[in-house]
Amino acid sequence: MATTTSQPPAPSKKVNRLNLAQADYKGKPSTLCKGCGHDSISSQLIKAFYEYGVEPHRVAKLSGIGCSSKTPAYFLNRSHGFNAVHGRMPSVATGSVLANRDLVAVGVSGDGDTASIGIGQFVHLLRRNLPIVYIVENNGVYGLTKGQFSATADLGSKLKTGVINDLPAIDLCSLAVELGATYVARSFAGDPKQVVALLKGAFGHNGTAVIDIISPCVTFNNHAGSTKSYSWGKENEELIQEVDFIPFFEEIDVDYEEGSVMNVELHDGSHVVLKKLERDYDPTNRRRALDLLLDSDEKEEFLTGLIYLDTEKKNLIDLLNVVDEPLATLPLERTRPPQSALDEIMDALK
């Protein structure tokens, strides 16, 4: 329930292009454990939405079940939210966007919700290239049921109880690239700057944007032997590139050294600016993206950044060729064919 009323901001107050303050993007207080990676991601979501100037009423927050799926209550109080069924957020999100194509769908899921119970719906969401920002808050364990391994736990990683994971991890980014997502990134909750840039890029994208964010569980998976802990992440994170974002309403005023950056224009006219680090990587090449992921898996590297981007592919709503207005609120005269149509149909059946 929206309790924040829109008082005209005081002149000194910092506001975005919609004249909204960052506080207008806040949610309820979190009930997650202190220090949870997910709370950090919620904060970056608030920041990204605020800085981008997304109208809160246009956002639909969708989630499944689990710690991660609770978080939509902790940002954007002025947006509708739907905490749905375990692993089935993709279908609810699909329905919502079909009903109202003007919605900015933000799905928040976890590794259990996406990689296990929900993997069926996840892969079909990817295949449809539904316009959605799909965030996986990935900590390798089930938190709400107290610390069992999830399907993204790395081979050989250790539970607090000493149990060793003897099955290979499902790489959600590989799945996403392979099955049709058009914006695929990996990040780390301990790297807020990158998270914000990748989120903004996803907001400007017009298809399925999957961001797999390693988000440590401070209670069940933050110990030595875990490959999803803060310290492991901080020690091992390797940036694919430096991600910067320039929204459509700002001029590109930085001069980059020739060949040092890659600048990709997004659907809404915004740009992701990818600054080269050690490797020369082109995220618009699908084959390269899959190679990169396979390679990093073999070398047990923790690569973060923008892995794949395709700005050309049609999304589900375009493919369905639906009218420009939201279907949900079309007036009856546009959804009830005339009497003559029924007469014609009846005559053919006589």
Added chain:
Amino acid sequence: MSTQALAGEKERDEKKAVVNDFSIQVATVNGSGSQSSNNVLMRAIFQMGVPVSGKNLFPSNIQGLPTWFTIRASKHSYIARKREIDLLVAMNAQTAREDVQALTPGSAVVYEESLGLDELRDDLVFYPVPFGALAREVIDETRLRKLLANMIYVGVVGSLLSIDKNEIRLAIEKQFKKKAKAVELNLKAIKIGFEYAETHLTKSDPLKIERMDQTANKILIDGNAAGALGSMFNGVTVVTWYPITPSSSLVESLIDYMKVHRLDEETGKATFAVVQAEDELAAVGMVLGAAWAGARSLTSTSGPGISLMSEFVGLGYFAEIPAVIWDIQRVGPSTGLPTRTAQGDVLSTYLLSHGDTKHLLLFPASVSECFDFGGVSFDLAERFQTPVFVMSDLDLGMNIWMSDPFSYPEQPIDRGKVLDAEALEKVGDWGRYRDVDGDGIPYRTLPGTNHDNAAYFTRGSGHNDQAEYTERPEDYSKTMARLARKFETARQHVPQPVVHEEDGAEIGIVAYGTTHWAIVESRDQLRAESDIKTSYFRLRALPLTPDLESFIEKHDRVYVTEQNRDAQMLQIMRMELAHRPDLIAKLRSILHFDGHPIDARSVTEQLLDQEGDR
């Protein structure tokens, strides 16, 4: 009164013609194209003004297994399945002998000559026809020859029953529409059939079709197409589905109709979206997501799909989200009799999901009710913000039924209690789950509503009036009590029963859905043959409406008739009438569960049997 249909036992009198009151069964091999032939035969009789009904009894198979099609002509307009077969067309070597053995004495058999069926019995009328050899006269190609052999029997039967050749020609043109080559070939096959019968067969059975005027202005349609039309004319915008027999044709018809009638005039773009989901869980998830965002959305499925939807439907109940779910019921699990009909999902669907859930169920009995409920289901779902199930079945959904043309829905649709930005501005303070009007139904807002107070957070049962998270016992109890109150309000608004009370009748009959047609005929049988008067209460929805109690009160014995083994509706009545043990004591059960549509004779026999024991 014609004794043929009513006496139960056939007293054949060759001199006395049996006109427009018999059933034809065509036994063929699945995938042999017999469906077109059967449709042509049925339509030709229909065009002669004679009431008809067709029942396709088909296997779960693409090609090769036996299949039967029954056409009933009834001058009394009885359109339930008739148990006894009067004319068998035996085209399938696999089942021919068994089919012939099952016939009652005096029946007629048209059969492929090489099967030598006439040796089996001497109390039937046999018409051998060399279908294979005749088809070769029309065409050489083996596959087409099989199709044409099926059309030849239409000619043979047409000749034997005196069906107007011209009506058959018109039916063929309708069936094959603009495919000139197909029309020509099939007409040739018909001609060969007629000529063979005229020159080689001597009519020695009493069956005959004569022109009537009972089908003028009627339509022929299946229930799934009717439901699709009802949905299209009542503003459906989002459709999701996972293919499952016998429900697939509902969405397929809807797609076909909407592609023509639901494109925006100016832009040519669709005023609808259809998604074939990855499974039924996703299908219903999409429906809930779309309805949450304000669209009229539906999915269509059958029993196994309903099971998969269970979890989501529970969430829909507690989070109070509209959904329309068509259940085209069939027999049990997927590896069973998935292409046979039943009313077997009633009890489980009524209570589908976990944690005190119950739902609104509609029971269409006819294709026109399928059309009407296409709109009623949405009005109820949006008014009550809850999943609504339309409980059709394979018999209604996939078979072709005669009907008056559907009436154009003139009334506006009911979109329920939705607050838009303007309304929010007026009301000021609101709460998603507050019972403002005392009817248990709260107000909702749609995502995308441009108002600072519009948003709320949707989750299961753990919410208070303001949709805030809570696990407080009093909040939960309050929510549950309000949901129960909402259900009581719905009781007054679901389609009311259709009741026929006979003066002085001791016996009442309760039925629903397709069982209706057997009841109509059985009541006539009971009156004519046994001088038994019955009253009839046709249920059209759950929850039960209060007038059921008064109906039971007025009768000594009430037979609840349904197509399942466990008397599911009777169980629901016992549950809901727990406060009236005197009424429960009057309830009896008539059941039919062999996978075939229920027939009047079976009802009459069971009722008389139980009356004898009383």
